[in-house]
Amino acid sequence: MSGDGIAGQAPRTSRARRGATEVVIRGMSVFSAFGPGVDALAEAAFAGETGFAPVERFDVAGRRAKAAAVAPGSPELARELIRAIDEACDEAALSRQDRADCQLFLAIHGDPTLGADAFAAGIAAACGFGGARAYTSACVAASTAVADAAALIAHGRAERVVIAAGYLVDADQYALFDAGRALAPDGRVRPFSAGRGGLLLGDAVGAIVLEAATDAEPLARLAGWGRSGDAYHVCKPRPDGLGLARAIADALHRGTVQPTDVGYINAHGSGTKQSDAAEAAGLRAALGDAAAKIPVSSTKSIHGQALEAGALLELILTVAALRAGRLPLNAGYLGPDDDCALALVLEPAAADLGYALTLNVAFGGANTALLVGAP
């Protein structure tokens, strides 16, 4: 393997295409364990303050793990989604007609009674959108929605798409993850660290407005996107990370960006033994020598794993980092792991970022990479 990695060898290693229209982010809103607002979430991430606490929302007496990153009380998913969508649309100064001309792409856990499509249609109707579709592919649902929206806008088939996502930590998913031995019993998520013990769930509801670029300065540019499948296992990732590497290569190729142009990587970093090692391997395969030098953090160490909403939460946080010129921390670190030799962000740091990558991985070998550029 050359020092370039496969991303540095594009276009020979990537056949990713895209439309010519530039895609930008013009409004964003988030609700997390830190409550409403991007600022509360970002400040916690820049300081390395975690949102994990013993779960009070439902009974965890019979569970091996006891913690999650949850907002106080019992927020209601539909209510928080509408609030986030309204806030993001207001930031983007959308008129009623703008909304009516626009589709909503909603990433949520499936709904076995109502149907996820009907739930999405209800949210869209409440917010005045022209139509909706629901994405349910677990931890890449939201990033897949963003990539699809970006592809449509780039081809000039939509002027604008609103992407929203929501997951609020619930008893059933907590029980499932606990039964699968996936949750960290020590109440912390420790991505890429020695002694890491698994993931923890987290609340997230968010929305972004994605648009074709105009003269007005946006929040950030959605410069590139990539997705791939491992074709390996029902839930384990390829240990060599080559599926993720292809997604990264495609994102950089679509953005005509070299690995050395990337100033920060918001990793998937779920904090599980196998997944973090596979991701580190994927970063080396994609970015070559640059992989050990680009600052990396998994903010799941701050806000937890928000399932179908996680990728949107992390995209919003990556944009916030880009705009603030500050790096989110990789919290929970105990010591180095030989399989994860990365330039982890362990101390607060400022950085003049031109481009940042956010990565997400899900069951079934699904990988996504989104490349964000400064406005």
Place this chain on the structure above:
Amino acid sequence: MSQTTETNAGGLEQKATPQNLPSDLTAAPGRAITAAVPQQLDRSAAADSAAAEPQADRASSLPGAQVAEPQAAHPAAAPKPQHDHPTAEAAPAPAAIITAATPLQAAALGLSIVAEARWPESAHDHTPPNLPGFILSSFSPIAAETAARCLSRRPEAARPSATAIVIATARGDRQSAAHVAQTVAASGILGPLLFFQSVPNAVAGHIAARWNLTGPVVCLADPVSALETAALLIEDGDADQAILLHIEQGDRDQAHAVLLQPVDARPVDAAQPPPGAHP
């Protein structure tokens, strides 16, 4: 079955809007109408009452408004049999066949269907083959069997380098979800295998591994959006082909899988790296 979706000038599916829907199907604006009419009649019972709510409290008027409290969620999580919905009984329920995509819908997006399969395909299809690693529910076994039949019918000449897998399911694995909800409510113990089968990704991963599908893995709720996504993945080089699998559990479990490729598909250029090939 008549299709009420139209193709607009751009060649894309025009989703049904409130203005052009029959009045008993206006409950879910923007959602394309497919052949699965009885499902929509089921949902319209709850959604119609929501549509009549005043704007002031939009969130709580939404059908199936979800709260984080498990106690409130559990009654809704258990799937209700159709006879609980009087409005569904009022209209005659035809034996609806779900459709992943029709040749016409595919052609409108520049795609052709080169292989397809259904569950059930005959009276013999009542129990799908057991799928190792998946328990309790017929959802994943049916998905795997339908995809397998479709992919085994793929024409030799059309064998591609990267195939995306796009699963369309509105309600997902209802049996597993109901079992989890009931077990948690009764403070029972969950089998660990249930962990990953709660999302459609898991069976997608099985199918991808079994058939070496290295394109993207996507799960959506409705087949029309799924077809649009598949078309865009192929157009943008993320995949050469896509298998689109539409599956719904209900009184009769059903699945339909179509293998899609561009209408003007050429043999893979050996000089170019195929999308999805591992370097």
